[in-house]
Amino acid sequence: MNAKRLIGSILMLSMLVALGAGCAKKTTDTMPASATKVEISDKDTDWQSKPAPARSLTEDEMRAQQREQAQREVGNMIFFAFDSFELTPESRDVLNAKADALKKYSLFNIIIEGHCDERGTSEYNLALGERRAKAAQQYLNQLGIPDSRMTIVSYGKERPLDPGKSEASWSKNRRDEFKLGN
DSSP states (O other): OHHHHHHHHHHHHHHHHHHHHHTOOOOOOOOOTTSOOOOOOTTOSSGGGSOOOOOOOOHHHHHHHHHHHHHHHHOOOEEOOTTOOOOOHHHHHHHHHHHHHHHHTTTOOEEEEEEOOSOSOHHHHHHHHHHHHHHHHHHHHHTTOOGGGEEEEEEETSSOSOOOSSHHHHHHHSEEEEEEOO
């Protein structure tokens, strides 16, 4: 009877071992192709304190970061006096900085938007907004930015920055805005 028990125990143990070996957990590599694998050897005793290697950026991510930085450098507005498209010394300083940024970020084009306050007819303000945008374009052109990289558009009084009805509000609306194109 002991022999039967021993044989039964051995058979039972064999079946358990066979089942355990057949059901081993499978591992799959789910790491994205762009990720970097890190090999850790038995010699690395302080591996837990080492920072993971920095992931390199894709070309699209680098371009998006450059675009964001370029928009910050190019995005400052310039302002105009009432019924004028003449550039002020402050406007020229801003445009000088824009020209430097546009030279640095040569992949991007710029859209110059001319705006006016609410006084005057729509037709008059569209024409004045265009003259304001052209004044900035011509100045940037003199600083070495080719016309092919600049597009102008006039919104006249249609997109006020400040909807108020005072000189303080109107002075904010007499402006050129600069946005990156493609």
